[in-house]
Amino acid sequence: MKRVIRIAGWTIAGLIVAAGLVLATGILLAERKAQRQVHVPAVPVAYRDDAQALARGKYLYESRGCMECHGADGRGRVMINDPSGMFVRTPNVTAGNPDIARYRERDWVLAIRHGVAPSGRPLMIMPSEDYNQLSDEDLSALVAYMRSLPPLLSGMTEIRLPLMARVLYGFGMIQDAAAKIDHARPPSPPLQPAPTAAYGAYVANACIGCHGADLAGGKIPGAPPDWPPAADLRPGAVMLRYRTPERFIEMMRNGVRPDGTEVSKVMPFESLRKMSDTDLTALYLHLKALPVTQAAR
Incomplete structure (x- = not known):
């Protein structure tokens, strides 16, 4: 009996040591990955700051998620403060941030389109996969508007990830945008x-x-554990609820489904309700035109 207990004890101890080694390795890999150099042949775009470009840039900033994360005035905000230990204070993107004040044209392209800082390291939590396909004209307009924001002071950017998120990032099960693009x-x-x-x-x-x-x-990779999964937007799934563009637009504006139930507040409705009827109708038509897969049936 004592021999069995000793074997069980050594087995448990071995498992604890192995788990500790896995965690330590994951954390080490995560640190190395976060500090790696990403070499991108980013080409600067020709910037305009005329009234039309600024109006388009303001619309994109407000409707494409920039405002949701960085605030209407661009000074940054606490975007996530989760009991799991995840905390995200987003960067101040006005010239009041000394780093942003030094941005050259190429730096804006690197950050927005590629998820890479001017130093060459990956930007954490920046969803550049959403902006990689912005046309040069729209990227130019967006940057023109951001550069026009009054310089403001704010708290420092801060990103704290839970232990398991860091380990998963280290082992490649969670990726930053620079790795996805x-x-x-x-x-x-x-x-x-x-x-x-x-x-x-x-x-x-x-x-x-x-x-x-x-x-x-x-x-959603890297999201707090209490966030619901993102909906399947292909035909045959949630889009069955929306028989007309009008119903879809109403949901995107007020966060309520046709049956009266509320959509999770994780959805960035602060930005989505700023989308024009033209953009939302176009999005609806695109989603309805996607091929129906077996998983969505």
Whole structure:
């Protein structure tokens, strides 16, 4: 009996040591990954700061999630403060932040389109996969608007990830945007906003950070554990609720489904309700035109 107890004790001790080694290795790998150099052949875009560009940039800032994370005035905000230990205070993107004040044209392209800091390290929590396909014209307008924001002072950027999130990041089960993006892929060509499925495909790029490149939804990698999975946006799944563009637009504006139930507040409704009827109609038509997969049936 004593021999069995000794064996069990040594087994448990071995498992504890092995688990500790796995955690330590994951944390070490995460630190190395967060400090790695990402080499991107980013090409600066030609910036405009005329009234039309600034108006377009303001619309994109407010409707594509920038305002949701960085605040209406751009000074940053506490975006996540979760009991699991995840805390995110987003960067101040005005010239009041000395780092932003030093941004050159190429630096804006690196950060927004590629998820890479001017130093070459990956930007954490920045969903650049949503913005990688912005046309040069839209990227130029967005940056012009951000550069026009009054310089403001704010707290320092702070990102704290729970232990398991850091370990999963270290082992590659959670990726930063710089690891997800095909950096050689050219941006979208200039597109005129129109209520068409083709333009809706362009608008839908803003959804892939949470809903995935195929818009199939699922657990959002790196999100707090109490966040619900992102919905499957393909035909045959949640889009069955929305028989008309009007119903879809109403949900995107007020966060309530046709049956009266509320959509999770994880959805960035602060930004989504700023989308124009043209963009939302185009998005609806694109989602309805996606191929129906077996999983969505």
